[in-house]
Amino acid sequence: MSDSPFIALQKLNSYYGSRQILHEIECTIPRRKITVIMGISGCGKSTLLRHLIGLKPTEAGEMSIEGKDVGTFDESDMRAYRMRMGVLFQGGALFNSLTVAQNVATPLKVHTRLADSTIAIMAAIKLHLVGLTGAADRMPSQLSGGMRKRAGLARALAMDPEILFVDEPSSGLDPITAAGLDDLILELRETLGMTIVVVTHELESAFRIADQMIVMDAGKILVAGAPEEIKSNRDPRVVQFLERRADERRTEDESYMASLLGGRKVECEIEE
Amino acid sequence: MQFDVQKPQPGRLLVRLEGVLDRNAVPSIRKKLLSAIRKNVSEGGVVSLDLSRAPEMDTAGVALLVEALESVSGCHSKLRLTGLSEKAGRLIRLTRLEQVFGLKDASQSPE
Amino acid sequence: MLVDLIRSLGRYGLSQISFLGRMGIFFYHMVRGLARAPRKFWPTMRQVLFIGSKSLFVISFTAVFTGMVLGLQGYYTLSRFGAKGMLGAAVALSLIRELGPALAAIMVTGRAGSAMCAEIGIMRIEEQIDALECMAVDPHAYLITPRLLASLIAIPLLTAIFDVVGIFGGYLVGVALLGTNPGAFITGMEKTVEWNDVHMGIVKSLIFSVLVIWICTYKGYFTGVDKGYFGPEEVSRATTEAVVLASVAILVSDYAVTSIML
Ligand SMILES: Nc1ncnc2c1ncn2[C@@H]1O[C@H](COP(=O)(O)OP(=O)(O)OP(=O)(O)O)[C@@H](O)[C@H]1O
Ligand SMILES: [Mg+2]
Numbered sequence: 001m002s003d004s005p006f007i008a009l010q011k012l013n014s015y016y017g018s019r020q021i022l023h024e025i026e027c028t029i030p031r032r033k034i035t036v037i038m039g040i041s042g043c044g045k046s047t048l049l050r051h052l053i054g055l056k057p058t059e060a061g062e063m064s065i066e067g068k069d070v071g072t073f074d075e076s077d078m079r080a081y082r083m084r085m086g087v088l089f090q091g092g093a094l095f096n097s098l099t100v101a102q103n104v105a106t107p108l109k110v111h112t113r114l115a116d117s118t119i120a121i122m123a124a125i126k127l128h129l130v131g132l133t134g135a136a137d138r139m140p141s142q143l144s145g146g147m148r149k150r151a152g153l154a155r156a157l158a159m160d161p162e163i164l165f166v167d168e169p170s171s172g173l174d175p176i177t178a179a180g181l182d183d184l185i186l187e188l189r190e191t192l193g194m195t196i197v198v199v200t201h202e203l204e205s206a207f208r209i210a211d212q213m214i215v216m217d218a219g220k221i222l223v224a225g226a227p228e229e230i231k232s233n234r235d236p237r238v239v240q241f242l243e244r245r246a247d248e249r250r251t252e253d254e255s256y257m258a259s260l261l262g263g264r265k266v267e268c269e270i271e272e
Numbered sequence: 273m274q275f276d277v278q279k280p281q282p283g284r285l286l287v288r289l290e291g292v293l294d295r296n297a298v299p300s301i302r303k304k305l306l307s308a309i310r311k312n313v314s315e316g317g318v319v320s321l322d323l324s325r326a327p328e329m330d331t332a333g334v335a336l337l338v339e340a341l342e343s344v345s346g347c348h349s350k351l352r353l354t355g356l357s358e359k360a361g362r363l364i365r366l367t368r369l370e371q372v373f374g375l376k377d378a379s380q381s382p383e
Numbered sequence: 384m385l386v387d388l389i390r391s392l393g394r395y396g397l398s399q400i401s402f403l404g405r406m407g408i409f410f411y412h413m414v415r416g417l418a419r420a421p422r423k424f425w426p427t428m429r430q431v432l433f434i435g436s437k438s439l440f441v442i443s444f445t446a447v448f449t450g451m452v453l454g455l456q457g458y459y460t461l462s463r464f465g466a467k468g469m470l471g472a473a474v475a476l477s478l479i480r481e482l483g484p485a486l487a488a489i490m491v492t493g494r495a496g497s498a499m500c501a502e503i504g505i506m507r508i509e510e511q512i513d514a515l516e517c518m519a520v521d522p523h524a525y526l527i528t529p530r531l532l533a534s535l536i537a538i539p540l541l542t543a544i545f546d547v548v549g550i551f552g553g554y555l556v557g558v559a560l561l562g563t564n565p566g567a568f569i570t571g572m573e574k575t576v577e578w579n580d581v582h583m584g585i586v587k588s589l590i591f592s593v594l595v596i597w598i599c600t601y602k603g604y605f606t607g608v609d610k611g612y613f614g615p616e617e618v619s620r621a622t623t624e625a626v627v628l629a630s631v632a633i634l635v636s637d638y639a640v641t642s643i644m645l
Pocket of ligand 1: 016039040041042044045046047048090613
């Protein structure tokens, strides 16, 4: 049982309206491991995450959680799955009418009959974990971007989840705090055996924490595997990503030309 | 989740916890446990919490221990955790409370 | 040409049907929220405070002037038939049966309903509602149901305040300004207003409370969902739509309820 993957995706295609965002995604999220999803901005990482947390219905393709097809989930199955997970959204998604501590306490308040003082201690513990002890009584609008992210992470951890999804935890963070978060993520896997899915752009931190990596490009999975396999991969796009080289300047990009010239054919010469 | 309270000798209080100390169990015993401690503890005494039969806990359990510690030290007494499981010890370290509970390094559990 | 017309008509019809269907499902979820966590007492009280504090001043203000206009108009109309003594009854009846519930609900829509719509709309575009779902918290039970309960408490009370302040406004104009006999004003009112009239006012204000919250929170909850686009301008659009739709719904249902209850 512990070897079977937590989540498995097969031939997932995903659309916003008529625009296809994900193409034939096949991947698994192994149990008690850290899976890192990387890829260029706009390639569909957050969209993939929305599928994994069950917010976007899988219209085409199959997703199974612990071997059970999500398509057959009813409301209470979904609820049971969500009771076991914690999610940090890319924008933090803090409730802006509540203080930071109240944000962290919200899931505990709703789902448990714990006394307020116990909940307050638990919230303080989680805030301390992400280094936000001093900000407990501030409102989300009074936080910096990186602090908001960390508060969101504390809230995601409030219920001691079995599976944790984090969308770019360290964007907007200084290297020291970001390294602290990497340590925390590793520690959570080691001490609590959490299954963790991290979306990140930070190559260094990705290689530090990953047990498994998924590199995406334009809605497809380029490669997936252990970090060493990714490092030795020869796919030009992967190499380019890992070497942090910018795209070559494409002078004949058709959509660019179309946007400038409205698709008209033009001819032009320069005489010396 | 249940617990029993003994007074082996004056100035000492032994509380034995049994079961899973998680967020579902804590609400049912919290009040009773804290008031039992507050009622029986004597100034300058020692309260031992025996956790050998409660090896499983989550953050709610840790929070309960913190509350117990608060009420014990409110009476100028000492709290002593015994029989702390390795798993619980790891959780306490994860929550950065090892100093508070006087946990030594990773291998040994406190007497 | 003709095909295009038919197609767009069809599309419009379909979108309206799906709108109604989703409203219905939303209503079901809102009511079902009563049976679900979290507990509603304090959130409801906070919303009562919110609705009350937002609307009390506007409602008293509009009520005084509504009552004064009624007093003025009523005085001149009634004096043509030599029935000035009925002024108190006329003012009270129109307020209690009609204007009190409708205007109070419209004022609450403008003040509190729009604010609720915007607040929930912002929660939608900032993924806060998604976050609630991911915590296995039913967003309807958490966000909508306490507001429904609160408006069922607050709007009838505000309507009562509207009625009383309005009658005072009518008294001011009728008696103090135009010199109707104060005794006649009061006893005329006492004799004509029956429990039936008050009953109608209460039923109306309860129906309007449900309508206001249902429409305003619905519009906020589904901000940008149809377009799949979650920008800030969607919030302002949703808020405007909510206020307009809720006000129209109040007036239309006012007619419907009156015709049924008469
Ligand atoms: N609500 C939406 N409606 C339509 N298109 C969307 C929507 N959300 C995202 N997209 C599109 O889907 C694609 C993938 O978006 P996604 O947010 O998954 O990217 P991402 O990989 O997370 O990028 P980033 O690293 O910048 O966060 C983008 O091209 C984006 O324009
Ligand atoms: Mg993203």
